[in-house]
Every structure is written in C-alpha cells, then in structure tokens.
Amino acid sequence: xxxxxxxxxxxxxxxxYAVIGVCLVLMATLTRVINFSQxxxxxxAAFLAIRFVPLGVPPWGxxxxxxxxxxxxxxxxxxxxxxxxxxxxxxxxxxxxxxxxLFFLSVSYLQFGTRPQALVPxxxxxxxxxxxxxxxxxxxxxxxxxxALAVVSKLVLTKTPLGVQxxxxxxxxxxxxxxxxxxxxxxxxxxxxxxxxxxxxxxFAGNSQAANAGVMVNLIIPGAAAALIGAFKRMDLAIIGGIxxxxxxxxxxxxxxxxxxxxxxxxxxIVIFLLWxxxxxxxxxxx
Amino acid sequence: xxxxxxxxxxxxxxxxxVIAVIALAIAAGFAFGLPAYIVFLATTVxxxxxxxxxxxxxxxxxxxxxxxQLTFAAVGAWVAEFLAxxxxxxTMFGGFSFIFIMLIAGLAAAxxxxxVGLPALRLRGVNLAVLTLGVAAAADATFQKISFPDAWTxxxxxRPFDFPADPAGDRYYFLFTAVVTILICLGVYFLQSSRWxxxxxxxAFSERGTASTGTSVRWAKLTAFSVSAFxxxxxxxxxxxxxSKVNFMTFLPINSLALYVLAIVAGAHLIDMxxxxxxxxxxxxxxxxxxxxxxxxxxxxxxxxxxQALTSNSNLGQDIRNSxxxxxxxxxxxxxxxxxxxxxxxxxxxxxxxxxxRTLLTVRxxxxxxxxxxxxxxVTLDVTEGSILGLIGPNGAGKSTFVDALTGFLPQHTGEFxxxxxxxxxxxxxxxxxxxxxxxxxxxxxxxxLTVGAFVxxxxxxxxxxxxxxxxxxxxxxxxxxxxxxxxxxxxRRLVEVAANVAARPKLLxxxxxxxxxxxxxxxxxxxxxxxxPGKYGVTIIIIEHDLDLxxxxxxxxxxxxxxxxxxxxxxxxxxSDPEVLKAYMGETEML
Numbered sequence: 001x002x003x004x005x006x007x008x009x010x011x012x013x014x015x016x017y018a019v020i021g022v023c024l025v026l027m028a029t030l031t032r033v034i035n036f037s038q039x040x041x042x043x044x045a046a047f048l049a050i051r052f053v054p055l056g057v058p059p060w061g062x063x064x065x066x067x068x069x070x071x072x073x074x075x076x077x078x079x080x081x082x083x084x085x086x087x088x089x090x091x092x093x094x095x096x097x098x099x100x101x102l103f104f105l106s107v108s109y110l111q112f113g114t115r116p117q118a119l120v121p122x123x124x125x126x127x128x129x130x131x132x133x134x135x136x137x138x139x140x141x142x143x144x145x146x147x148a149l150a151v152v153s154k155l156v157l158t159k160t161p162l163g164v165q166x167x168x169x170x171x172x173x174x175x176x177x178x179x180x181x182x183x184x185x186x187x188x189x190x191x192x193x194x195x196x197x198x199x200x201x202x203x204f205a206g207n208s209q210a211a212n213a214g215v216m217v218n219l220i221i222p223g224a225a226a227a228l229i230g231a232f233k234r235m236d237l238a239i240i241g242g243i244x245x246x247x248x249x250x251x252x253x254x255x256x257x258x259x260x261x262x263x264x265x266x267x268x269x270i271v272i273f274l275l276w277x278x279x280x281x282x283x284x285x286x287x
Numbered sequence: 288x289x290x291x292x293x294x295x296x297x298x299x300x301x302x303x304x305v306i307a308v309i310a311l312a313i314a315a316g317f318a319f320g321l322p323a324y325i326v327f328l329a330t331t332v333x334x335x336x337x338x339x340x341x342x343x344x345x346x347x348x349x350x351x352x353x354x355x356q357l358t359f360a361a362v363g364a365w366v367a368e369f370l371a372x373x374x375x376x377x378t379m380f381g382g383f384s385f386i387f388i389m390l391i392a393g394l395a396a397a398x399x400x401x402x403v404g405l406p407a408l409r410l411r412g413v414n415l416a417v418l419t420l421g422v423a424a425a426a427d428a429t430f431q432k433i434s435f436p437d438a439w440t441x442x443x444x445x446r447p448f449d450f451p452a453d454p455a456g457d458r459y460y461f462l463f464t465a466v467v468t469i470l471i472c473l474g475v476y477f478l479q480s481s482r483w484x485x486x487x488x489x490x491a492f493s494e495r496g497t498a499s500t501g502t503s504v505r506w507a508k509l510t511a512f513s514v515s516a517f518x519x520x521x522x523x524x525x526x527x528x529x530x531s532k533v534n535f536m537t538f539l540p541i542n543s544l545a546l547y548v549l550a551i552v553a554g555a556h557l558i559d560m561x562x563x564x565x566x567x568x569x570x571x572x573x574x575x576x577x578x579x580x581x582x583x584x585x586x587x588x589x590x591x592x593x594x595q596a597l598t599s600n601s602n603l604g605q606d607i608r609n610s611x612x613x614x615x616x617x618x619x620x621x622x623x624x625x626x627x628x629x630x631x632x633x634x635x636x637x638x639x640x641x642x643x644x645r646t647l648l649t650v651r652x653x654x655x656x657x658x659x660x661x662x663x664x665x666v667t668l669d670v671t672e673g674s675i676l677g678l679i680g681p682n683g684a685g686k687s688t689f690v691d692a693l694t695g696f697l698p699q700h701t702g703e704f705x706x707x708x709x710x711x712x713x714x715x716x717x718x719x720x721x722x723x724x725x726x727x728x729x730x731x732x733x734x735x736x737l738t739v740g741a742f743v744x745x746x747x748x749x750x751x752x753x754x755x756x757x758x759x760x761x762x763x764x765x766x767x768x769x770x771x772x773x774x775x776x777x778x779x780r781r782l783v784e785v786a787a788n789v790a791a792r793p794k795l796l797x798x799x800x801x802x803x804x805x806x807x808x809x810x811x812x813x814x815x816x817x818x819x820x821p822g823k824y825g826v827t828i829i830i831i832e833h834d835l836d837l838x839x840x841x842x843x844x845x846x847x848x849x850x851x852x853x854x855x856x857x858x859x860x861x862x863x864s865d866p867e868v869l870k871a872y873m874g875e876t877e878m879l
Binding site: 034036080081084085088089090091092094095096098099100101102103105106107109110214218220221224225228259260263264266267270271274275278279281282283284285287 | 352354406409410411412413414416417418420421422424425428429432433493494495498539540541544545547548551581583584585586587589590591593594597598599600687691696
C-alpha cells in the first residue's frame with residue numbers, strides 16, 4: 001500500500017512532465033525546434049508575476065500576468081529564430097534555445113535572486129484519499145491540463161483552417177510559404193501559445209516541485225523524456241510517458257536505498273527509448 | 288621524400304613547438320612578474336581554456352552537441368580528490384603523484400565520455416543534446432548527494448610538488464598549469480591535423496562520406512568524445528587543486544551551458560580562440576565584480592553573443608581566419624578558388640581503356656527491396672579490370688541503389704558481390720573501402736572545414752605523398768592543396784572528391800554523376816582525363832552518368848538499368864544501339 005501511495009505521490013510531478021512534454025511536441029512538430037528554454041520561460045513568467053502579489057493583484061490577475069509574460073518572452077525568442085534561421089536545420093534552431101535557456105535563467109537569478117520563490121500552487125490539498133494513498137487536486141489539475149492541451153491542439157490542428165495551415169508549415173515549410181501562408185507569424189504564434197501554457201503550468205504547480213529558478217528549469221529534462229516517448233511527434237504518448245515517469249520517480253522515493261539512482265531514471269529512460277527508436281538510424285542521412 | 292617536402296613537413300611540426308616555447312616563456316614572466324591576484328585569475332583562465340579545448344574537439348570539430356563539459360571536469364576532480372586524499376597514491380610518487388593522479392582522473396572522465404559517446408552512434412543533433420544535458424543534471428544531483436572527498440575528510444586537495452596554497456604557491460601552480468595547458472594545446476593541435484582530426488571534421492559533415500573513405504564512423508565519434516572528456520577531466524583536476532576545495536556548485540550544469548555557448552561564439556576548436564574564450568569566461572565576471580554588477584550579467588552577455596553566433600552561423604575565430612585568408616588571396620591577386628579544366632594535349636587521341644580481360648568485380652543476382660518496392664532485381668554483371676563501365680538508366684532505375692548495395696550501405700541486399708576474389712558479404716562500409724572499393728557521391732560530401740590537401744590526405748588514408756597529391760590535383764584541374772574547401776565552388780568540390788579517391792588508388796572506384804557541376808566543355812576535358820585513369824593510376828571505374836556524350840567517350844562497356852533490372856549489358860556500341868535501350872531512354876513516342 002505504501003508503494004501505491006508513493007506512486008500516487010509522483011502523479012503531480014508526472015502531470016507537470018506531461019504538460020512540458022506536450023508543449024515540446026507541439027514546438028517540435030510545428031516550429032522544428034526542441035525548445036530547451038521551454039520551462040525557463042514559464043518559470044521566469046511565473047516568478048515575475050508574483051512580484052505583483054504585494055500590490056494587491058488578485059490570484060487570477062497574477063496568473064493572467066504570468067500568461068502574458070510567458071507568451072511575450074517566448075514569442076521574442078521565436079521571433080529571433082523565425083527571422084534569422086528560417087531555413088536552418090532543427091539542430092541549429094534548437095541550439096539557439098540553449099542560449100535562450102542560459103539567458104532566461106540568468107535573468108531569473110538577477111531579478112529574483114537565487115533563493116526559493118514564494119510561488120504558491122493554485123490548487124492544493126487532497127482530492128481523494130484511501131489510507132496512505134492520496135491523489136492531490138494538483139495532480140489531477142496538471143494531468144487535466146496536459147490532456148486538455150493535447151485534445152484542444154489536436155482539434156485545432158485537424159478541424160480548423162488554422163490547423164491546416166499549421167500542419168502545412170510543419171510538413172513542408174517552403175511549399176506552405178509558396179502558397180501564401182505567413183509562416184513567420186504562425187510560428188511565432190505557436191511560440192507564444194506554448195510560452196503561455198508553460199507559465200500557466202508553472203503557476204499551477206507552484207514551488208512544490210523545487211526551489212529556485214535554477215532547480216526548476218531542470219524540469220526540462222524529465223519533460224523532454226516525456227516528449228521523447230512520443231518521439232517529439234505524438235502528444236498522447238508524451239502524456240502517458242510523463243505520468244509514467246512521475247509515477248516511477250514517486251515509487252523510487254519509497255525505496256531509500258536507491259536514492260542515488262533516482263536522479264538517473266529520466267536519463268536512463270531517455271537513452272533506452274532513444275536507442276530503441278533510433279536503432280535503424282545507422283547513418284546521418286537517408287542516402 | 289624530397290627536400291621541399293621535408294621542409295614543409297618540418298615547418299608543420301616545428302612552428303607549434305616554437306610557439307609553445309614562447310608561450311612557456313611568457314607564462315614564466317606572468318607567474319613571477321604580476322600581482323598575486325592576477326596570477327590566480329590567470330590560472331582560472333587556463334583551466335577554462337582547457338575545458339573549452341575539450342569542448343572544441345567534440346562540438347567544434349566533430350560537430351556533436353555536448354552540454355556536459357563540466358560534468359567531465361567534476362568527474363575528474365572527484366576521482367583526483369578521492370585518489371589523493373583517500374588512497375596511498377596521493378603520496379606514493381612524491382611530488383609526481385599529482386601527475387599520475389591527474390592522468391588517471393582524466394582517463395576516468397574519458398571512460399564516462401566513451402559511455403556517453405556510445406549512444407551518440409545512433410543519436411544525433413538535438414537528441415544528443417537532450418541526452419548530454421540529462422546526464423549533466425543527473426550527475427549534478429549525484430554530486431550534491433555524495434559530495435566531494437575534501438568535504439568528507441576536511442583534507443584539502445594537494446597541489447603538485449607540494450606547492451603551498453598561498454600566493455607564492457599560486458605562482459608555481461600557475462606555471463605548472465601553464466605547462467599542462469601548453470602540452471594539451473600541442474596534443475590537440477597535432478590530433479586536429481592527424482587522421483583522427485580529419486575523421487572528426489569529416490564525420491561532422493557527413494557520416495556516409497566518412498565511412499566510404501575507409502574510416503569507421505564509430506571510431507571517429509568515440510575518440511572525439513573520449514578525447515574531449517579526458518581534457519575536460521584534466522581541467523577539473525587542475526581546478527580542484529587550484530581552489531583546493533570544490534563542491535557541486537563549481538560544476539553546475541548551467542556553467543556547462545555557458546561554456547557550450549562560449550565555445551560556439553569563439554570557435555573553441557581553434558587553440559587561440561579557446562584561450563580567448565577562457566579569458567572571456569573569467570574576465571567578463573571579473574569585470575562585473577569590479578564594478579559591483581551581479582555576475583549573472585556575464586551569462587546574459589554570453590547568451591546574447593551565442594544567439595548572435597548561432598543565428599549568423601559563424602564564430603569569431605573562423606571569421607578572423609577567413610578575412611585574413613581573403614586578404615592574402617587578394618594581395619596575391621587570386622580570385623575565388625576556381626580553376627577550370629585546361630585542354631589536355633592530345634586528349635582526343637587517348638583510346639578508351641578496354642582493360643586487362645581479367646574480371647575484377649562479379650555481381651551475381653543482386654536484389655534490394657524497400658518494403659514492397661523492388662528497387663533492384665536479379666542484377667548480374669562483371670567488371671573487367673582496367674576498364675571503365677558505364678552504368679546508365681532513367682531516373683529511379685536503381686543506379687544509386689546499386690552503388691549503395693555494392694559499397695555496403697544496404698547490408699540487407701540479396702545476391703553477392705565479389706571484388707578481386709574477396710566476397711563482400713557481411714563487410715561494413717569502411718572495411719569495403721579498405722579492401723579497395725571507393726565511391727563518390729551525387730551530393731556534396733566534401734567537408735568544408737578541411738583544406739583540399741588535408742582532404743586528399745584523409746581520403747587516401749595518408750598513403751599518398753605530398754608530391755602525388757599535388758600531381759593528382761593538378762591532373763584534375765583542382766585548386767592547390769593549401770586551399771580551404773570552404774572557398775571552393777560545389778562543382779569543383781566534386782572534382783576534388785574524384786581526385787582524392789583516385790589518389791587513394793582503390794581497385795575499383797564508383798563515380799556517381801561526377802561531372803554534374805561542370806560545363807559541357809569541361810565534361811569533354813574530364814572524360815579525356817578519365818580515360819587515362821585506369822592506365823595511369825591502376826584504378827578500374829564504374830561511372831554513373833546522365834550525359835551520354837561523356838559515357839560514350841569513356842566507357843568500353845555499358846550496363847543499362849531500368850526498373851531495377853538489367854536491360855542490357857555489353858559493348859558500348861551494341862548496347863547504345865539496342866532498340867530496348869533507346870525505348871527506355873527516349874520513350875516510345877520518340878521512336879515512332
């Protein structure tokens with residue numbers, strides 16, 4: 001029973017991984033970028049927003065500020081990439097986000113210091129409890145956010161004219177440009193959207209996960225592991241991957257003797273999964 | 288070896304050594320002539336430079352994204368502290384113990400590098416970046432938990448030769464660090480200009496291209512990662528001994544990110560630029576500190592520089608070198624590195640080589656299937672030694688698939704290839720290349736980071752002398768050996784690729800549309816030279832070409848592929864007058 005309790009305790013983290021994973025999948029498919037700065041943007045936005053708490057801004061106002069800031073700074077990075085690296089490879093475009101991660105993390109330290117931030121989770125407390133097994137409201141909220149994000153994205157992509165344009169960019173960017181789709185604006189829109197979602201997710205999760213910005217941005221790694229389970233293509237698998245990963249990590253906390261191994265679980269999952277999925281990629285190019 | 292050759296080779300070895308001696312003299316002056324605080328900072332510059340040099344190998348030269356350079360440093364520091372503090376090795380060899388420990392710690396980091404390099408055999412680009420960042424984060428968490436040996440025992444990491452941890456000791460330690468740095472610079476320089484270095488540059492540009500020169504891609508990637516990690520490990524040991532107490536904060540993953548971005552900005556595969564990067568890495572935070580500005584601004588500056596470097600796809604070191612190169616060429620009155628094929632005297636009278644009559648390559652019943660698509664079926668043909676076989680056919684006929692199967696890129700093919708009595712079944716691409724089977728590509732697979740001469744040297748596996756390299760380059764009308772490939776136009780790069788592979792003197796060379804970038808006149812000149820190749824260099828040739836004029840002018844025998852099957856094979860005139868062949872090429876309506 002204690003083990004199931006530990007498993008359930010990991011669901012909150014798992015939900016957050018799932019949200020990050022879905023955002024990364026959206027970015028990878030629609031803008032050809034593995035966004036290393038994804039979490040850093042959300043953390044920066046959420047931390048900036050709580051500066052307004054002492055001014056008497058209500059909680060929904062704080063979240064709104066976080067959303068706007070997240071969308072804006074993410075769009076800024078997207079604008080840089082869309083302007084100067086429109087035709088570059090995914091690797092080159094992604095490398096810029098490594099510099100972006102460094103930038104946002106340093107700005108976070110600079111503005112907010114290196115101490116833990118008083119970022120209170122939006123929802124807290126248990127949802128249901130059976131003995132030692134507790135599922136928190138936060139776990140459910142984050143998982144629902146991930147699922148809602150995936151479902152809405154899927155609906156927009158498959159059912160609306162905007163979705164058709166986005167998929168056209170995703171499949172053949174040059175062809176999409178030639179038929180008059182404004183690739184740059186749409187891609188920056190995707191950046192802004194995922195930036196806002198990330199800010200929302202971090203606002204939801206609050207500081208229950210970690211301490212300062214430096215520790216929080218490490219969430220990108222399990223998030224990327226979740227996205228990798230979906231091969232940076234499938235949102236459903238990213239959600240399942242994220243939840244599983246959180247669950248496994250929770251489970252491992254119940255076994256203190258492998259304390260050290262716990263930190264290595266995400267990366268080991270990444271490696272095994274990637275090696276399996278890329279086992280036929282013997283060469284760098286198809287021909 | 289001629290006298291001229293010996294002097295250029297001598298200069299290549301001698302100049303770095305002279306620079307090393309000068310650098311050592313400057314370091315000695317620094318160590319005892321400057322204020323203690325500056326000397327301490329200068330030590331940090333050198334340590335950062337070493338870390339950057341290591342990163343330059345894997346990221347700058349071999350083109351793989353590594354976001355964990357300080358993890359290698361942390362492993363090096365941890366192992367060194369453990370050995371120095373907790374084992375008798377710390378005092379076993381007196382003052383020299385430190386050097387032994389440093390090498391062992393470097394090797395320990397190299398082992399980790401090898402382990403990370405293993406997934407890099409299948410993972411590329413961003414996937415590899417995610418992996419290295421993940422390892423960095425996991426190692427960071429582990430180091431937080433287990434902490435460094437100096438913290439368990441409260442014993443400080445000793446310095447070499449018992450240099451004390453005071454300002455006087457700092458001066459000696461700076462000199463020691465300078466010696467290690469210079470040795471590593473020399474090592475990196477000679478490795479970069481060796482076959483290993485060429486294989487790293489080649490693998491960064493094209494894995495297929497690398498394998499078909501007879502170099503194992505696996506080996507190139509693993510050596511790059513291991514060398515990089517070894518150097519990273521050494522930098523960690525030196526840092527631990529410099530500040531004598533380290534903890535996980537010293538090696539935070541974010542600093543690895545900053546180091547990566549800095550390596551991109553400066554171009555850390557170039558030694559002077561690694562020094563410049565090291566200075567930036569230390570000086571920027573130091574200046575900020577002097578002015579009371581928070582240190583985080585340093586990383587912000589690096590990040591902005593990094594975005595600039597990445598978006599403009601350039602780095603400082605390469606930009607400076609390119610501009611010097613351009614200025615020198617301008618001064619010498621040279622245009623861009625273009626050289627057209629001159630008329631070969633008596634070229635028209637060179638006969639088409641018919642070969643020795645002995646069969647060099649036998650192809651029996653070869654087939655390739657991609658799912659339901661049968662790309663090749665029952666292909667059977669023979670290639671006579673010393674001849675030129677033309678492989679022609681409409682687009683999608685299976686010509687390139689045939690070459691891929693022959694050279695080992697499609698191990699799932701059926702049937703068999705036998706080259707000079709050796710069955711090729713089960714042999715990897717680079718093994719086939721070593722057996723004397725080479726190919727060129729339709730795409731540009733010539734790494735632009737090498738010079739023309741270094742590329743030819745790499746492709747020939749060092750078998751051709753400089754005189755031979757110059758001769759073959761001149762024969763095919765290529766730019767001189769010292770020309771960087773980056774300034775050579777794509778059509779001429781194809782000629783360089785052909786020249787290099789001819790210089791490797793393989794038994795069989797497969798040319799996949801070698802003349803695609805050339806004008807019609809150059810096609811004819813190229814054909815005349817090609818007719819000489821079997822006799823002059825002892826190389827048998829299979830040529831895939833769409834220009835039937837070129838095929839007609841060089842091939843004694845022709846094989847026509849259509850829909851993956853051999854439509855006709857035999858003597859040139861017979862095949863080209865075959866009505867089936869004409870139908871496949873011209874279409875039926877044209878025949879009417």
